[in-house]
Amino acid sequence: MRYAEPESVEAALSALSTHEDALCLAGGASLVAMMNAGRIAPGMLVSLHRIPELFRITETGDGVWLGAMCTHRTVAADTRLRGAMEVVRAAARQLAHPAIRNMATLGGSIGLADPQTELPVALVAASALAEVASANGRRVVPVESLFVDSHRTSLQRGELVTRVFLPQGAEGAVGHHLRYSRVAADYPTVSLSLVLDMDGDTCRQVRIVLGSCGPVPLHVDAADQRLVGTRLEAEDVADAGGLLAQAAAPIDDVRGSAEYRRMLIPRLLGRALSQARERAHV
Ligand SMILES: Cc1cc2nc3c(=O)[nH]c(=O)nc-3n(C[C@H](O)[C@H](O)[C@H](O)COP(=O)(O)OP(=O)(O)OC[C@H]3O[C@@H](n4cnc5c(N)ncnc54)[C@H](O)[C@@H]3O)c2cc1C
Structure with a gap:
């Protein structure tokens, strides 16, 4: 060589x-x-x-x-x-x-x-x-x-x-990343990154991307759009999470089954949005 x-x-x-x-x-x-x-x-x-x-x-x-x-x-x-x-x-x-x-x-x-x-x-x-x-x-x-x-x-x-x-993105926008892994330092079972832009209590723009849910980072425009213009109520977040879970094509491996990964998606999304939202209001 x-x-x-x-x-x-x-x-x-x-x-x-x-x-x-x-x-x-x-x-x-x-x-x-x-x-x-x-x-x-x-x-x-x-x-x-x-x-x-x-x-x-x-x-x-x-x-x-x-x-x-x-x-x-x-x-x-x-x-x-x-x-x-x-x-x-x-x-x-x-x-x-x-x-x-x-x-x-x-x-x-x-x-x-x-x-x-x-x-x-x-x-x-x-x-x-x-x-x-x-x-x-x-x-x-x-x-x-x-x-x-x-x-x-x-x-x-x-x-x-x-x-x-x-x-740099829109003024006031907040970037946030969450990972769920079996133990610290392991590869994530699912990871989720987002950029959130709030207008008061209303979502002006959001871009959500998932990892370990398919062969490439997964971005589903319909999920973002489901949240735009809403106050990120539980029902809005559940719908967006459902759209992401539906579009995901995760694999079964030692870090979790495909079914488990799909279950994690709405939960991670809810957590990531509420944490990002808190930071957006600081
Ligand atoms: C034990 C372990 C655990 C890890 N855990 C995580 C994790 O939890 N989360 C996470 O996100 N990542 C994780 N990674 C991956 C890590 O973050 C890097 O993505 C990975 O190691 C590659 O980075 P590197 O600089 O070492 O690239 P290299 O190993 O040097 O190269 C990787 C590939 O990229 C190509 N390449 C390198 N530089 C360039 C360039 N400038 N342009 C085009 N091609 C290029 C190389 O030719 C090669 O094909 C882990 C990696 C390891 C080894």
Whole structure:
């Protein structure tokens, strides 16, 4: 196996193009574990650790750009991620355990596209954008469009995510993330991210996204719309939860049966909405 440590994105793209089965190495938390387990054997690893621009965080007037090599720990600690953007910070703060949060990165979480993980869920709830670099230049796409199936992204061979943009969202909007797991630090049985914008006691906008409920983060527009214009009464929340549970396609595994996951959805939604609502009124 070959190994490269390029010092620019352009050099990384060039290294990735030299091998049919080259992969970029970010935190390595999942990639190296999969290699150790013999599940993959890339011909070349292109480390992203020496590329300064991938670690950069830039605040603009309308949001924050986070470099793809920002670790979950860095994201969790960044107090500039307020309001709607807080949803990503909250997910980064809660996921896994300190060793993983110290190693694993934003770009790696997108590249892995594991439906049992929750950072992608929070990014989709935040309506995040990703900058993707390829030999043809750079383009910016919704992060949601990158997740096409379990462990499969729409990134083409040799492409990499360089940074992620979190829009600041409406003034007063609140981002919130909740996970339900068997024990602390386990992968979530179900995770739920949302961004809530209240007008007094009435829901002006909401965007709810579920994890571990299908091959990609699940966003059901009809569930959001069921809550818009309501006072988030129990009946409204139960209906929206029902729409989400109906659309979900969870699997049976050691963390819970599909049926159990469907039961959790309305409960997590109710809890997440009431916690987000309290914060919206502070
Ligand atoms: C034990 C364990 C527990 C975990 N628990 C959770 C959890 O509870 N919740 C959660 O959300 N996540 C969890 N994760 C996943 C973790 O958050 C990361 O998503 C994952 O480890 C990948 O990040 P990484 O930086 O280590 O990427 P790597 O392992 O280095 O790479 C993963 C994949 O992404 C590709 N890649 C890396 N960087 C880029 C890039 N910039 N552009 C394109 N492709 C790229 C790589 O080529 C590889 O295919 C867990 C991981 C482990 C190992």
